Amino acid sequence: MKTKLLSLKTEAISLLQSRGVSLDEIVDCVYFLQQEYHQNLDKKILMESVLSVLDKREVQFALMTAIELDIMTEKKRFENKNLEAVIARDEGLFGTDEVLAYGICNLYGSIALTNFGFIDKQKFGVVARLNEEGKKGIKCHTFLDDMVGAIAAAAASRFAHSL
Numbered sequence: 837m838k839t840k841l842l843s844l845k846t847e848a849i850s851l852l853q854s855r856g857v858s859l860d861e862i863v864d865c866v867y868f869l870q871q872e873y874h875q876n877l878d879k880k881i882l883m884e885s886v887l888s889v890l891d892k893r894e895v896q897f898a899l900m901t902a903i904e905l906d907i908m909t910e911k912k913r914f915e916n917k918n919l920e921a922v923i924a925r926d927e928g929l930f931g932t933d934e935v936l937a938y939g940i941c942n943l944y945g946s947i948a949l950t951n952f953g954f955i956d957k958q959k960f961g962v963v964a965r966l967n968e969e970g971k972k973g974i975k976c977h978t979f980l981d982d983m984v985g986a987i988a989a990a991a992a993s994r995f996a997h998s999l
């Protein structure tokens with residue numbers, strides 16, 4: 837059982853990396869969210885929070901689902917072509933990408949939700965890069981940008997509650 841859990845976490849992390857997202861970039865987002873509340877923030881401790889969020893089964897599966905949907909959109913493998921086009925265009929009113937992300941935030945309380953809303957609006961760092969790549973049509977990151985924002989927001993909330 838333990839090995840199964842560990843391997844899902846490893847799979848989730850390598851999926852993130854295969855889509856161009858490093859854990860350090862997620863830590864940078866957590867730093868961005870928490871910097872004004874703490875002096876001498878240690879990125880190593882923030883990394884522990886990110887890794888702890890990625891320990892959760894719900895997070896691993898949400899991330900896998902998100903990345904799978906992005907890849908299926910890139911490969912044009914949807915049965916429903918209208919839906920595929922909506923996801924490929926990252927339409928503002930689609931909203932299901934954010935709903936999947938709330939699933940992660942809800943595990944970490946209201947601070948995670950407000951942090952997610954903030955980073956989604958501010959588009960800091962890797963979230964901005966994913967968004968730009970998506971808008972240029974190089975890749976589909978419609979789901980992944982929200983996943984990264986939600987993982988960072990959840991890690992920031994976990995960190996805030998730990999103090």
Ligand code: MG
Pocket residue numbers: 926933934977978979980981982
């Ligand atoms: Mg999105």
